[in-house]
Amino acid sequence: MALEYGPVAVLLTFGVALGVAAMVTAWLLRPSDPYAAKQAVYECGMEPIGPAWSQFYARYYLIALVFVVFDVEAIFLFPWAAVFKQLSAATAMGAVPLVEVAVFIVILLIGLAYAWRKGDLEWTR
């Protein structure tokens, strides 16, 4: 098991190593002359007021909620997609697998339609 995922671990290590190596090389070569004005947060020349870590538009949160629902749904469907041809080819099953998945998707589409109808998909309200 562990051996199968060996390349993944190696590539992850290499990716991180590349980033670190590039930063270290740059650190050795580059000048360093920090002063207060240079280290100020860039706001097109204006003095920044307060930190950026503040409140954000709530709509982002709602979009994320709806996204989670559809993400879960898509992931549920992937294993089904890989076997659907086999299942539907088995004559004893007929259209049963299709109906099963159609019910699953239609219930979710009702959700999408509801959110759409109620204006939940509008960015600005």
Next chain:
Amino acid sequence: MLNNFCFWFAALVALGASVLAVSRRNAVHGLLWLVLSLLAVAVLFFMLGAPFAAALEVIVYAGAIMVLFLFAVMMLHLGPAAQRQEAQWLAPGVWIAPGLLALGLAADLIAIARLAGDAPAGAGIIPPEAVGAALFGPYVIGVELASVLLLAGVVAAYHLGQRRDRSLGEGAGSG
């Protein structure tokens, strides 16, 4: 040997990252430790021969739920005041009751593990295709019920987003 080492290493990372996720005062730092913990759990699933569960863990939890938490953190106001509040919540006395409960659960788990003997986990690899056949075969009722649950999620999202007082206008700024 190697499998066992990877399993224990991932388990340790998961535990350590979870502790850090709870104890960080800065919500975003906590969130990042949580992501690490979830990724370590995904590695555990891989090691146990459940690649589909592992992929699901990464996509749904480390990916989707992480974004959801991030937006929740951003939606709430989190400045130095929130950090001070968090520090108060993490006073030593607060740990006693949950700590005792967790100890009880851990004792339970150890007892069960002792009684059950060697677990069958890791005996074989369950390919996603087998999961698909099972989900839309014997467990189809569960899948359809899950879709109803997800529908409830979408409806709830709409009602959470309802603005009580429409005269407030663009309250929290937009972007």
Next chain:
Amino acid sequence: MSIHTIGVIIKDWLIGLLAGWGVPVELSRLLIEVLTWAVGAALCIIAIMLAALVFIYLERKVSGYIQSRLGPTRCGPVGILQSFVDVIKLLLKEDIVPAEADRVLHTIGPILFLAVSALAYVVVPWDEGGTVAGKVDAGVGVLFMAAVGSMGLIGIVVGGWGSNNKWSLLGAIRGAAQMVSYEIPMLLALMCVVLQAETLSLAGIVEDQKGSIIAWNFLRPWMWLPVVLFLISGVAEINRTPFDIPEAESELVSGFHTEYTGMKFALFFLAEYGNLLLVALIFSVLFLGGWLSPFGYPDPLRLPGIIWLLAKSLLIVLIVMWVRWTLPRLRVDQLMGLAWKLMIPAGFVALGVMCAVIMLGWA
């Protein structure tokens, strides 16, 4: 001769060599296995770096010609050394971190972004039997790619939040919202291909299209909708114009990398071009027959499959660049509307059509 055959020859030679030194066969097999991973991973990293060097030059030339200019001409003949000069310049730039930033997150943001974008290369089928992590691909290929893709935004969020700059944070949050929204149509388009090929493995998807160009997915009429959906959501996932809301320079200065200079900025750029190549590669694998030759299998021209794969990917990259310099940027509400009101319903339509095609036995 495919990469796979060359690899087998080199492996056999090495085993023979090690056996000559008295190393047990089991141990030498393991050593060679590890060596193969390292070589494969190193080649993936080199591919990303080359992609960045070539694509930056290409992008500047393409944009130049589209806008009736010449693009870079000064460094080397027709400006071909421009990218190398850029690298040297970026190496010598001072690293400026805002005093109020979260220094740790500001530093690990670019590294995370790069590492995650490199990770997906592990399941790309470069040639017949030429996937770096062949067994992972055979088991969960498409899901692995989707999982890595869903982690792609973490580098942006970490970097944008760590900068403590309003522009950066806005860019990062927008980026996260955009990337999650376009992930769903992408997954739905991917699902149509999985339904067609009956496998979750990317190498298997290429195998399914074996034959000349007429057997490729993009010529199957029920694949036209997924092709369009995948291309659009792919461009959106890698934050390129017309979907570059996260770094929209006319409104957010430079978005999530406003506070980045020198090498850290270069790492973000490297990863973005790495992602561009990745999306082009995956698109070629899904719809354009991957490493297959357009003249049939086996290839009558006897070219290595990787040449075909790279040629197809280059075509996709050029199309994406053409789009970038042609279309204006979308507004944030238009962007979300497009994803939720057009792409996602269209994705379900594509899925329904695909199911119908399978039930009718045409696929």
